[in-house]
Amino acid sequence: MTVSGWKTSKNGQIRESQLGDAQDREAQDRNGVVSYRLSRQQTLKALEQGRKLSSEVCDAQAELRRVAHHHGVAIEEDCPVCEGEDLVQVTFAFGAGLPRGGRCVSDSAQLEGLRSRGRATTCYRVEVCRHCWWNHLQESFILRSLDSADQPR
Numbered sequence: 001m002t003v004s005g006w007k008t009s010k011n012g013q014i015r016e017s018q019l020g021d022a023q024d025r026e027a028q029d030r031n032g033v034v035s036y037r038l039s040r041q042q043t044l045k046a047l048e049q050g051r052k053l054s055s056e057v058c059d060a061q062a063e064l065r066r067v068a069h070h071h072g073v074a075i076e077e078d079c080p081v082c083e084g085e086d087l088v089q090v091t092f093a094f095g096a097g098l099p100r101g102g103r104c105v106s107d108s109a110q111l112e113g114l115r116s117r118g119r120a121t122t123c124y125r126v127e128v129c130r131h132c133w134w135n136h137l138q139e140s141f142i143l144r145s146l147d148s149a150d151q152p153r
């Protein structure tokens with residue numbers, strides 16, 4: 001269990017190698033979606049029991065804050081830490097041909113655009129509170145071309 005799965009390096013770049021920590025990998029379904037729900041619950045429990053400080057879990061890095069401000073998609077859920085209503089979701093895509101720091105994906109059209117590249121792309125979805133800066137990985141998934149997969153909708 002770790003919350004350090006989502007960190008930026010010293011130069012402010014988000015690095016894929018620092019995401020999706022092996023310890024965080026839980027249920028991976030057939031579509032390659034890895035959920036970090038359990039790890040999130042454990043983190044929140046640790047916070048509740050005083051084994052973690054809010055400063056340890058509300059530590060969104062500058063780049064993540066910037067992206068959350070400009071590209072965050074509101075989640076209909078209150079922040080689990082401050083109970084505020086400014087919880088958003090951000091998605092980053094990593095893969096060949098994409099920036100090393102990942103590309104921020106702000107809507108499904110962009111996601112489909114990445115899928116149609118026909119190159120393996122891994123996406124990481126993170127929830128971020130724009131009030132207290134709580135942040136945690138929600139899930140990661142691999143984008144594949146739709147040739148053999150189901151069509152969307």
Ligand SMILES: [Zn+2]
Pocket residue numbers: 079080081082083084129130131132133134
């Ligand atoms: Zn919050």
